[in-house]
Amino acid sequence: MQYNTTKVFEIILLGFPNFQNIKNIFFPLMLLIYCVTICGNLLIILVVSYSRSLHSPMYFFLTQLSFTDILLSTIIVPNMLHVVLYEGSYVSFIGCFIQFYCFLATESLECLILTVMSYDRYQAICNPLQYTSIINFTFCAKTIFLTWMVGFSIICIGILTTSMLYFCGPNIIDHLFCDLVPLLNISCSDTFLVQLEVSLLSILLVIIPSIIIVMSYVNIIITILRIPSRIGRQKAFSTCSSHLIVVSIFYWTLFSVYVFPTRGQSSTISKVLSLLYTVFTPLTNPIIYTLRNKEIRKAIHEKSHKCIIYFNSRENSI
Numbered sequence: 001m002q003y004n005t006t007k008v009f010e011i012i013l014l015g016f017p018n019f020q021n022i023k024n025i026f027f028p029l030m031l032l033i034y035c036v037t038i039c040g041n042l043l044i045i046l047v048v049s050y051s052r053s054l055h056s057p058m059y060f061f062l063t064q065l066s067f068t069d070i071l072l073s074t075i076i077v078p079n080m081l082h083v084v085l086y087e088g089s090y091v092s093f094i095g096c097f098i099q100f101y102c103f104l105a106t107e108s109l110e111c112l113i114l115t116v117m118s119y120d121r122y123q124a125i126c127n128p129l130q131y132t133s134i135i136n137f138t139f140c141a142k143t144i145f146l147t148w149m150v151g152f153s154i155i156c157i158g159i160l161t162t163s164m165l166y167f168c169g170p171n172i173i174d175h176l177f178c179d180l181v182p183l184l185n186i187s188c189s190d191t192f193l194v195q196l197e198v199s200l201l202s203i204l205l206v207i208i209p210s211i212i213i214v215m216s217y218v219n220i221i222i223t224i225l226r227i228p229s230r231i232g233r234q235k236a237f238s239t240c241s242s243h244l245i246v247v248s249i250f251y252w253t254l255f256s257v258y259v260f261p262t263r264g265q266s267s268t269i270s271k272v273l274s275l276l277y278t279v280f281t282p283l284t285n286p287i288i289y290t291l292r293n294k295e296i297r298k299a300i301h302e303k304s305h306k307c308i309i310y311f312n313s314r315e316n317s318i
Contacts, residue, residue: 011172013088014174031081038073158201161193250281257274
């Protein structure tokens with residue numbers, strides 16, 4: 001009776017309890033990935049901000065994506081490193097839900113930003129003559145404001161409903177961070193309404209944006225195939241290839257965890273898949289854009305060259 005009536009005020013995150021020896025490799029690897037992720041995304045934000053040639057809607061949305069990746073990594077990785085280092089960690093019930101809310105909000109924000117970026121590429125390739133009149137500064141500012149408002153406000157509904165569930169024990173989550181499925185597994189209440197609400201939110205924030213992205217790229221591919229010259233087709237496709245790769249990686253990992261059936265999936269596989277979209281996807285985004293985008297590479301080279309000249313001049317003056 002005590003087990004059934006005791007309310008949970010503290011939650012234990014186990015991390016990788018069956019692989020204690022891997023922390024000597026896993027901890028420095030995750031720390032390195034986190035540092036590279038932060039530096040890579042900050043580099044994109046700074047280069048776009050200080051390069052006039054990159055002051056366009058496409059790169060403006062890219063800076064928003066980089067900022068979201070920084071938020072996502074910072075919400076998940078530092079606490080994950082603590083869990084791995086100490087082979088488990090205590091977190092308050094409120095702290096767990098705060099992390100859960102921030103995590104879902106940033107994931108939703110990333111879905112919406114990627115959708116806006118696909119619409120931007122659709123207008124640039126399919127309606128090039130009207131692009132500047134449609135995708136202007138006002139459109140960019142209003143769109144980003146709405147994505148932030150929608151991403152962080154709608155998720156509140158699901159978080160409030162989940163927080164009203166009764167958690168009476170056990171208080172152990174076999175995961176790396178506070179996520180939806182592990183929280184529902186330790187609830188003593190009926191979770192049907194929460195699961196129904198989460199399904200509706202998934203349709204609104206994941207399924208519908210993914211449909212918009214697919215429709216945008218179907219029209220983009222059709223338009224590119226109609227271009228008579230091979231060089232013209234390559235140039236048109238190069239403007240959206242980086243975004244297409246990022247979208248593919250993000251949605252593949254997201255669908256593999258939350259949309260596709262996970263029955264029979266081990267907790268270790270679930271943790272590894274969670275690492276893909278919370279740790280490795282924010283890392284791959286700046287790498288893909290810097291490696292495949294000539295304009296960003298050129299801007300980085302110019303800025304680094306100016307920095308070298310500046311510091312050399314300072315040393316000579318001293």
